[in-house]
Amino acid sequence: xxxxxxxxxxxxxxxxxxPAPGAASAQxxxxxxxxDGPHVYWENDSTALVFYHCQGSFLGQRFxxxxxxxxxxxxxxxxxEYVVSPRAPEVxxxxxxxxxxxxxxxxxxxxxxxxxxxxVNAGIIDQDLSWAWEDGHLVIVGxxxxxxxxxxxxxxxxxxxxxxxxxxxxxxxxxxxxxEVMVLQRDLRYVHxxxxxxxxxxxxxxxxxxxxxxxxLGRWLRTKHSVLRLNGILFVHGGIGPEVLQRDLxxxxxxxxxxxxxxxxxxxxxxxxxxxxxxxxxxxxxxxGYHGATSSYPRAxxxxxxxxxxxxxxxxxxxxxxxxxxxxxxxxxxxxxVDMSLEKLGAFQGLLWEDGEFFRVQGDGSxxxxxxxxxxxxxxx
Numbered sequence: 001x002x003x004x005x006x007x008x009x010x011x012x013x014x015x016x017x018x019p020a021p022g023a024a025s026a027q028x029x030x031x032x033x034x035x036d037g038p039h040v041y042w043e044n045d046s047t048a049l050v051f052y053h054c055q056g057s058f059l060g061q062r063f064x065x066x067x068x069x070x071x072x073x074x075x076x077x078x079x080x081e082y083v084v085s086p087r088a089p090e091v092x093x094x095x096x097x098x099x100x101x102x103x104x105x106x107x108x109x110x111x112x113x114x115x116x117x118x119x120v121n122a123g124i125i126d127q128d129l130s131w132a133w134e135d136g137h138l139v140i141v142g143x144x145x146x147x148x149x150x151x152x153x154x155x156x157x158x159x160x161x162x163x164x165x166x167x168x169x170x171x172x173x174x175x176x177x178x179x180e181v182m183v184l185q186r187d188l189r190y191v192h193x194x195x196x197x198x199x200x201x202x203x204x205x206x207x208x209x210x211x212x213x214x215x216x217l218g219r220w221l222r223t224k225h226s227v228l229r230l231n232g233i234l235f236v237h238g239g240i241g242p243e244v245l246q247r248d249l250x251x252x253x254x255x256x257x258x259x260x261x262x263x264x265x266x267x268x269x270x271x272x273x274x275x276x277x278x279x280x281x282x283x284x285x286x287x288x289g290y291h292g293a294t295s296s297y298p299r300a301x302x303x304x305x306x307x308x309x310x311x312x313x314x315x316x317x318x319x320x321x322x323x324x325x326x327x328x329x330x331x332x333x334x335x336x337x338v339d340m341s342l343e344k345l346g347a348f349q350g351l352l353w354e355d356g357e358f359f360r361v362q363g364d365g366s367x368x369x370x371x372x373x374x375x376x377x378x379x380x381x
Contacts, residue, residue, distance in 0.1 A: 031056030034198030035075050036152050038082065039205075040216035045086045048216070052076070053199035074153065082156055083163060089220050091259075094251050095229045096171065099137050101354040102230055103361070106141035106237065106320025107177070107339040110148020110192060111348070112157070114363070118348040121365035129157065131164035131172075137230055138165065141320040141338060142177020142237030142285070146190035155217055176226045176258065177237040177320065178285040183208055184221070184262045185279070213263065226258040226284050227251055227312075233353060234317040238287040239335075240308045241300070243277070251312065254284060290335050291322045305334050316358075318351060327351050327360045333371045 037052030037059075051060040054075035063069045066086065073080025103124055108115050119125045119138075126132040138161070144154045162172040179190065186208045188196075200207050211218040228235040229251060244254070261268075261275035269276040277283050281296060293299040300308075309315060320339040327349045328337050336358060338351045347363020351370075359367040 029194055029197055033149075034194050036195060036199045037074055038071055038156075039152075039199065039203075039210050040071065040084055042086065042214055042216065042219075048084060048086070051199075051203060053202050056202075058199075058202035073156070082160060084216050089223050091223045092171070092173070092225075094225045094227065094255050096137065097231060099135075099171075099231050101133075101136045101352065102139060102233065103133070103136065103353075104139040104141055104235060104318050104338055104351045105348060107143040107323070108140065108148075108154050108348075109143055109146055109179070110151040110154060111342055112148075112150035112153040114342055114348045115154060116157070118350055118361070118363050121363060122350055122352070122361050123365065125161065131161050131168055131170065133165070133168075133170055135169040136165075137171045137173065139228065139230070139235050139318075140172070140174040141235050141318060142175050143179045143320060143339075144174070145177070145179040145183050147179075147192065149192045149194045151192070151195075152217075159217070159220060173228055173230075173235070174224055175228060175235060175237055176224050176285055178279075180221065180224075181262060181279045181285060184211060184218075222259060222262060224259070225251075225255040226278070227254050229312065229314055231353070232313065232315045234309070234312055234314045236284045236317065236319055238283070238285050238321045239290050239300075239319045240284055240312070240317065241282055241287040241289050241297070242304060243282050244284065245307060245311055247274075247277075254278060258283075258285075286321070288322050290317075290319060290330055291324065291337065302331050302334070305331050309334065327370075329358070329370050333358070336370070 032055060035054050038050050041049040043049055046064060046066050048063045048069060049060060050063060050071050051058065052075055063071060068083050068085045070081050070083055072078060073082060103122060105118065116129060120127060124133045124138055140158060145151055158172060158174050165172045188207055191207055195207050211221055213219055213222060226236065257274055258278045261279045264275055279285060287297065289297040289300040309317065316334060316336065318336045318338055322337065323339050323341055324337045326340045326345060330337055336351055340349050342348060350361040352359040352361050352367065358370040360370050361367055
């Protein structure tokens with residue numbers, strides 16, 4: 001591992017030790033609170049440049065190989081390792097049937113410790129933070145990004161659990177939230193200042209470009225869906241509003257075009273109708289019409305919710321995005337809101353579907369029944 005002043009120098013002089021950058025300002029956060037990484041840039045199909053911000057310095061190392069590579073975790077922590085491959089990740093299906101059990105959580109916002117506590121106590125992962133849920137499916141319903149100071153740790157945890165779950169016969173699904181798209185579209189209003197004072201300052205790389213298409217986490221993010229259907233349950237960050245139905249969009253169209261929209265420029269999103277709709281206010285990442293009437297989002301009627309479910313062959317829709325205090329059933333159980341208040345509750349909650357029933361799972365792993373969740377059988381369209 002080597003220390004370098006700025007990333008362009010790092011690329012030209014890998015192997016040399018250079019002075020660490022100076023302190024950002026008298027008001028800056030302490031150096032050890034700025035630690036971040038790893039970030040992996042794919043130089044070509046066999047070379048990865050791995051870099052960190054640690055103890056006030058920029059550290060980097062080059063990895064070369066044709067197969068999978070094992071890279072150390074935060075600041076070279078030998079107790080944590082991540083597996084990456086030169087081969088770009090593939091887009092997984094957006095629909096699964098016959099799933100034994102499903103666990104959903106949303107709006108993590110960089111709160112790594114609270115996420116880990118919930119997943120351990122719910123039995124999704126073990127004390128070593130490895131996948132323990134066999135053939136179950138875990139769904140992160142958007143918004144890992146922004147606000148909190150451990151976004152990178154959350155992303156790498158989900159990245160690793162995806163691989164482990166699939167090997168065990170299960171799955172981890174991570175859908176786009178509005179905050180993922182905000183960062184990828186260079187809207188950094190809610191980014192924790194540690195990133196801007198730390199890895200961005202020391203590397204010279206814009207925060208949004210840490211997740212660009214040439215980065216491991218960036219190309220991984222670009223395989224994600226906006227809407228999933230598991231056992232006839234829709235999972236979408238904001239919700240499906242009436243305009244989605246008016247446009248006669250199906251899951252494939254929504255997911256493919258939303259992924260394509262991520263890297264469009266602002267003029268494309270203004271002048272091209274569909275991409276702007278999918279990733280802006282009335283689309284599935286921002287819609288709030290299930291939660292109450294506002295000037296932007298008239299409250300959806302039960303008939304409109306049922307029309308959405310019928311159109312997408314579903315019996316229930318699970319949404320995040322709008323903080324409703326704790327996980328709640330809405331519209332008599334047709335909708336479940338899973339964006340809850342970590343500040344008020346002191347722990348995350350999760351929504352469990354098992355044997356045709358929904359349960360609210362508290363941070364300590366205890367369950368509360370929430371009523372029926374349909375047969376789990378898909379409906380035809």
